[in-house]
Amino acid sequence: MSGPARVTHASTRAAVLDLVRAAGMISRVGLVNATGLTGGTISTVVRGLIDEGLVAETGHAESTGGKRRVMLQLNHFARxxxxxxxxxxxxxxxxxxxxxxxxxxxxxxxxxxxxxxxxxxxxxxxxxxxxxxxxxxxxxxxxxxxxxxxxxxxxxxxxxxxxxxxxxxxxxxxATAAAIGEHWSGGVGATSTFAALFMGTGIGAGILLGGTTYRGPSGHTGEIGHTCLDLDGPRCWCGARGCLEVLAGPAAVVEQARADRALSRAAGLVGGRTRAATPVAADFAAISRAARQGNTRAVALLERSARYIAAAARGLANVLDLEVLVLTGPSFAIAGSVYLPVLRAELDSAFIARDAHPISVRLSPSAASAPxxxxxxxxxxxxxVPRRQGLRLPDDLAAEEPPVFLAR
Amino acid sequence: MSGPARVTHASTRAAVLDLVRAAGMISRVGLVNATGLTGGTISTVVRGLIDEGLVAETGHAESTGGKRRVMLQLNHFARxxxxxxxxxxxxxxxxxxxxxxxxxxxxxxxxxxxxxxxxxxxxxxxxxxxxxxxxxxxxxxxxxxxxxxxxxxxxxxxxxxxxxxxxxxxxxxxATAAAIGEHWSGGVGATSTFAALFMGTGIGAGILLGGTTYRGPSGHTGEIGHTCLDLDGPRCWCGARGCLEVLAGPAAVVEQARADRALSRAAGLVGGRTRAATPVAADFAAISRAARQGNTRAVALLERSARYIAAAARGLANVLDLEVLVLTGPSFAIAGSVYLPVLRAELDSAFIARDAHPISVRLSPSAASAPxxxxxxxxxxxxxVPRRQGLRLPDDLAAEEPPVFLAR
DNA sequence: CGAGGATTCTTCAGTTACTAAACAAAGAAA
DNA sequence: TTTCTTTGTTTAGTAACTGAAGAATCCTCG
Incomplete structure (x- = not known):
C-alpha cells in the first residue's frame, strides 16, 4: 500500500554531488542506481561536475563481467x-x-x-x-x-x-550547523533522520529530517533545552518551570558542584573564587576532569545531568522517529564519555520505534569544532546546492484577494 | 542573507488544487501571486482542473481598475x-x-x-x-x-x-490522519507548521511541517505520550518512567478518580462496578461531565492532567517551532474546554519563539470524528496529489558498489 | 587469439513542464 | 470615444529529463 522510498531533492546536480560526497567513491552506474535517473542523465550531469572541477575520475572498479566502472570522487581541494x-x-x-x-x-x-x-x-x-x-x-x-x-x-x-x-x-x-556538519562530513547516511544534540552553555538540537535541514517557520527549532522534566521544578528565564537547561545544563551542574565544598576543592573550581570571563565552561571542564579521574561525587553529578538529558533526548527521538543521535558541542567534547552510555541505555530500553529500526547514538568525532x-x-x-525555485506561498493569501465578491 | 520563503511542492497541479481548496475561492491572478508561477502556467493548469471537473468558475470579483477576476472554487461534489x-x-x-x-x-x-x-x-x-x-x-x-x-x-x-x-x-x-483532516478541512493555513494533539485512550500527535505531513522513517512519529515529565515517575509499558500517558492520560485520570470515593459516587463511575467494554472512555466522559457541572474534585483532576499535557505540548512546540496546535480526538471532544485554557496559558507564557510569531492553540470543531x-x-x-517521481536513495549505497577497487 | 556476450557509458531525438512575451478581452477613467 | 489598467490566453522557446540506439571496454570460451 506504499511505493518505494523516494526522496525529492533540490536539484539533480546537487543530489549527484551529494551522493558522490556521501559515498566517498562511486561510479556512474552506482549513481544511476542511487538516484533512479537514467544513465544518460547521469552522464551529462557528471560531465558538468567534472568540467567545473568539482568531481574527478580516480580509477576503475573490478569488472563484473563487462566494462569496468570508472570511479568518481569529490575533488576535495577544488573549493x-x-x-x-x-x-x-x-x-x-x-x-x-x-x-x-x-x-x-x-x-x-x-x-x-x-x-x-x-x-x-x-x-x-x-x-x-x-x-x-x-x-x-x-x-x-x-x-x-x-x-x-x-x-x-x-x-x-x-x-x-x-x-x-x-x-x-x-x-x-x-546547533543546526553542528547537525549539518555531522551530515556533510559523513558518518550519517545521506537520507537519514537525525538530530545533533548540542551542548555548549545551553542545550539545543539541530534537526535533519530525511537528509533535509529542518529550520521551522521562524528558525527557533530544536529548543530541547526548555523541555519540561519537572512540573514543579525551578523557574527558567523562558517563563516555564523545570526546564532541562535549568535542571541539567552545564551551568546547573557547575552550580551544584560549587555547593559541594569537598568537590569544589578536589576539582579545583575557580567559579567560587574569581570572576573569570567564562567560569561555567572552565568549571564544567574541571568537573569532567575530576569525573574521569574517578571522583565519585563528580561522576554522580554528571550522571544525574545525563539522566535528564537522556529523558529529553528520548522524547525528541519519539516525536521525530530518529535514526541517529549525535552528541556534539563543547560540553559533550569534554564530558561526552560520561553522557554517551546513559543516553544509549535510555534509548535502547525505551525508544518507541526500537522494534522498527535501531537508533544509533554516538559522540561526534569533532564535537568542539562541530558548529x-x-x-x-x-x-x-x-x-x-542552489535551491530549486519552488512555489512561493505567502502567509496571508486572503489579503491578496480583493475583498468584494459578486455572484455571477 | 536569505531569499524569499519558498516551498517545493509535489506537483504544480496538486499545489494549485490545494490552494484552491485552502483559499475556498481564488482567482487565477491570486494563484499566480500565491505560487510564483506565471500566468500562462496557471492558465493551462487551471484549464486541466476544470476539464477534470475538480474546479469550477463561480463568478467575478469586483474590478480593481481593469478586467474583473474570474473566481475559482473547488467542485466539492465531483469526488x-x-x-x-x-x-x-x-x-x-x-x-x-x-x-x-x-x-x-x-x-x-x-x-x-x-x-x-x-x-x-x-x-x-x-x-x-x-x-x-x-x-x-x-x-x-x-x-x-x-x-x-x-x-x-x-x-x-x-x-x-x-x-x-x-x-x-x-x-x-x-493522529497523523487527524492532523491532515484539520489541514484539509481548512482553518489551518496551507503552509503552516502545526501539530494535532490527539487524545483518545492514549496521547499522540500528528505533525505537518510547512504543509507537508511528517511521517518519519518508520511512521512512529509524534509519540508525545511517552514524553518524560517525571524522571522518577511510575513505570510505563514503553520501558521508561514518568511518561505523559501514565501521568496524565485518560486512563490515569480515570484511575485517580476511581480512587476518590466521593468523586466516584458523584460522577457515577462505572469502572469500579462493571466490566464494561470501554470503562475508561465512559468514566472519562463521566468525569468531564462532573467537571462541567462544577465538581471541584473533577475539575482539579482534569486540570492536573492538563498541566502535564501543556508541558509536553510546549516541548513539542519548542522543538518544531509550531505555529498552530489543534486539540482533537475523542477525549478532547469531551474535555477540551478544560484543557484548552491551560494549554493556551502555558504557551502564551513560555513558548520560546513567541516573540517571533504567535502560536494559535485551538479546539478542533470536529474532534470526535477527526481521525x-x-x-x-x-x-x-x-x-x-500524485507524488512526483523523485530520487530514490537506498539506505545502503555501498552494497551496490563492487567491493574491489583498482587504482589507475 | 579472436568472436561473442556482458556491462558501461555516450549520443540523440522526443517529452514535459515550465517561462517570457505578445496578444486579446474586459472594464475604468478621461 | 479614446486610453489606460488589469486579467487571462496563446505561442515560441528552454531546461531537464527519458528511452533507445550505439559505441567502448572488458571477460570468457572455443
Missing amino acids: YAVGVHLDDARITYVLTNLGGAVVARISRAGAAADEPAAVVARVAREVDALIDSVGVERGRILGLGLVAARPAEHQEFGRALERATALPVVLDHD AIGAAAIVLQSEL | YAVGVHLDDARITYVLTNLGGAVVARISRAGAAADEPAAVVARVAREVDALIDSVGVERGRILGLGLVAARPAEHQEFGRALERATALPVVLDHD AIGAAAIVLQSEL
Missing part, C-alpha cells in the same frame, strides 16, 4: 569554505575543503562586550590569517558561514563581515 | 472519499466530499476480539450502508482511508478490505 562559530566564551574558525574536512583551524577568546565595529575588524583579520596560514587562493573560497546561539542578533554583524572579508556570508543557528565545521558546510551546501 | 477510524472502543465511518466536508457519518461499537474475516465483512457492509445512505455513485469515490493507533498491525486487514469493498485502501496513523475525516482526507490527497 573551500570558512566557518566561524561565535560563542560567548570563544570564537572558533575553520577552513574546510569541499569534503568538509578541516584544512585549518584556529580558536580565540570570545569578544564579550567589545565594540561591534572592532569585533568585525578583528574577526575579518583572523579569517585572513586562517586563509593565509594554508595559502589557499581566495577565488576558491565559496564563502563564510557564521553561526551563533541566537543568529537573529547577528544580522548586522554578518553584513559588516561580508563587507570586511569580501566573502558571501550565511548566518545560522549553531564551525557545520558553518562551513552550510556554505558548501548553499553555494553548491 | 468523494471514505474514512474509517478503527478504535478499540468504536469504529467511525465518514463519507466526505472533495473539500473534506462530511456528507455522511456513522459510528458503531468496536470489534474488540472478533474474528478478522468477520470484521472485514462487517466493515465492508457498513461502508456500503454509508455510501448508500446518500446515494453517491461508486465511481466518484476515490478510495477508503483506514486509520488506527497502530496501523502496522492492520496491513492484512487493509488488503482484505480492499478486496471486499473494491475501493483502494490507504492505511495510516490516527475518520482525516482518513478520508488522506485518500483525497493520495489520489489527487
Whole structure:
C-alpha cells in the first residue's frame, strides 16, 4: 500500500554531488542506481561536475563481467569554505575543503562586550590569517558561514563581515550547523533522520529530517533545552518551570558542584573564587576532569545531568522517529564519555520505534569544532546546492484577494 | 542573507488544487501571486482542473481598475472519499466530499476480539450502508482511508478490505490522519507548521511541517505520550518512567478518580462496578461531565492532567517551532474546554519563539470524528496529489558498489 | 587469439513542464 | 470615444529529463 522510498531533492546536480560526497567513491552506474535517473542523465550531469572541477575520475572498479566502472570522487581541494562559530566564551574558525574536512583551524577568546565595529575588524583579520596560514587562493573560497546561539542578533554583524572579508556570508543557528556538519562530513547516511544534540552553555538540537535541514517557520527549532522534566521544578528565564537547561545544563551542574565544598576543592573550581570571563565552561571542564579521574561525587553529578538529558533526548527521538543521535558541542567534547552510555541505555530500553529500526547514538568525532565545521558546510551546501525555485506561498493569501465578491 | 520563503511542492497541479481548496475561492491572478508561477502556467493548469471537473468558475470579483477576476472554487461534489477510524472502543465511518466536508457519518461499537474475516465483512457492509445512505455513485469515490493507533498491525486487514469493498485502501496513523483532516478541512493555513494533539485512550500527535505531513522513517512519529515529565515517575509499558500517558492520560485520570470515593459516587463511575467494554472512555466522559457541572474534585483532576499535557505540548512546540496546535480526538471532544485554557496559558507564557510569531492553540470543531475525516482526507490527497517521481536513495549505497577497487 | 556476450557509458531525438512575451478581452477613467 | 489598467490566453522557446540506439571496454570460451 506504499511505493518505494523516494526522496525529492533540490536539484539533480546537487543530489549527484551529494551522493558522490556521501559515498566517498562511486561510479556512474552506482549513481544511476542511487538516484533512479537514467544513465544518460547521469552522464551529462557528471560531465558538468567534472568540467567545473568539482568531481574527478580516480580509477576503475573490478569488472563484473563487462566494462569496468570508472570511479568518481569529490575533488576535495577544488573549493573551500570558512566557518566561524561565535560563542560567548570563544570564537572558533575553520577552513574546510569541499569534503568538509578541516584544512585549518584556529580558536580565540570570545569578544564579550567589545565594540561591534572592532569585533568585525578583528574577526575579518583572523579569517585572513586562517586563509593565509594554508595559502589557499581566495577565488576558491565559496564563502563564510557564521553561526551563533541566537543568529537573529547577528544580522548586522554578518553584513559588516561580508563587507570586511569580501566573502558571501550565511548566518545560522549553531546547533543546526553542528547537525549539518555531522551530515556533510559523513558518518550519517545521506537520507537519514537525525538530530545533533548540542551542548555548549545551553542545550539545543539541530534537526535533519530525511537528509533535509529542518529550520521551522521562524528558525527557533530544536529548543530541547526548555523541555519540561519537572512540573514543579525551578523557574527558567523562558517563563516555564523545570526546564532541562535549568535542571541539567552545564551551568546547573557547575552550580551544584560549587555547593559541594569537598568537590569544589578536589576539582579545583575557580567559579567560587574569581570572576573569570567564562567560569561555567572552565568549571564544567574541571568537573569532567575530576569525573574521569574517578571522583565519585563528580561522576554522580554528571550522571544525574545525563539522566535528564537522556529523558529529553528520548522524547525528541519519539516525536521525530530518529535514526541517529549525535552528541556534539563543547560540553559533550569534554564530558561526552560520561553522557554517551546513559543516553544509549535510555534509548535502547525505551525508544518507541526500537522494534522498527535501531537508533544509533554516538559522540561526534569533532564535537568542539562541530558548529564551525557545520558553518562551513552550510556554505558548501548553499553555494553548491542552489535551491530549486519552488512555489512561493505567502502567509496571508486572503489579503491578496480583493475583498468584494459578486455572484455571477 | 536569505531569499524569499519558498516551498517545493509535489506537483504544480496538486499545489494549485490545494490552494484552491485552502483559499475556498481564488482567482487565477491570486494563484499566480500565491505560487510564483506565471500566468500562462496557471492558465493551462487551471484549464486541466476544470476539464477534470475538480474546479469550477463561480463568478467575478469586483474590478480593481481593469478586467474583473474570474473566481475559482473547488467542485466539492465531483469526488468523494471514505474514512474509517478503527478504535478499540468504536469504529467511525465518514463519507466526505472533495473539500473534506462530511456528507455522511456513522459510528458503531468496536470489534474488540472478533474474528478478522468477520470484521472485514462487517466493515465492508457498513461502508456500503454509508455510501448508500446518500446515494453517491461508486465511481466518484476515490478510495477508503483506514486509520488506527497502530496501523502496522492492520496491513492484512487493509488488503482484505480492499478486496471486499473494491475501493483502494490507504492505511495510516490516527493522529497523523487527524492532523491532515484539520489541514484539509481548512482553518489551518496551507503552509503552516502545526501539530494535532490527539487524545483518545492514549496521547499522540500528528505533525505537518510547512504543509507537508511528517511521517518519519518508520511512521512512529509524534509519540508525545511517552514524553518524560517525571524522571522518577511510575513505570510505563514503553520501558521508561514518568511518561505523559501514565501521568496524565485518560486512563490515569480515570484511575485517580476511581480512587476518590466521593468523586466516584458523584460522577457515577462505572469502572469500579462493571466490566464494561470501554470503562475508561465512559468514566472519562463521566468525569468531564462532573467537571462541567462544577465538581471541584473533577475539575482539579482534569486540570492536573492538563498541566502535564501543556508541558509536553510546549516541548513539542519548542522543538518544531509550531505555529498552530489543534486539540482533537475523542477525549478532547469531551474535555477540551478544560484543557484548552491551560494549554493556551502555558504557551502564551513560555513558548520560546513567541516573540517571533504567535502560536494559535485551538479546539478542533470536529474532534470526535477527526481521525475518520482525516482518513478520508488522506485518500483525497493520495489520489489527487500524485507524488512526483523523485530520487530514490537506498539506505545502503555501498552494497551496490563492487567491493574491489583498482587504482589507475 | 579472436568472436561473442556482458556491462558501461555516450549520443540523440522526443517529452514535459515550465517561462517570457505578445496578444486579446474586459472594464475604468478621461 | 479614446486610453489606460488589469486579467487571462496563446505561442515560441528552454531546461531537464527519458528511452533507445550505439559505441567502448572488458571477460570468457572455443
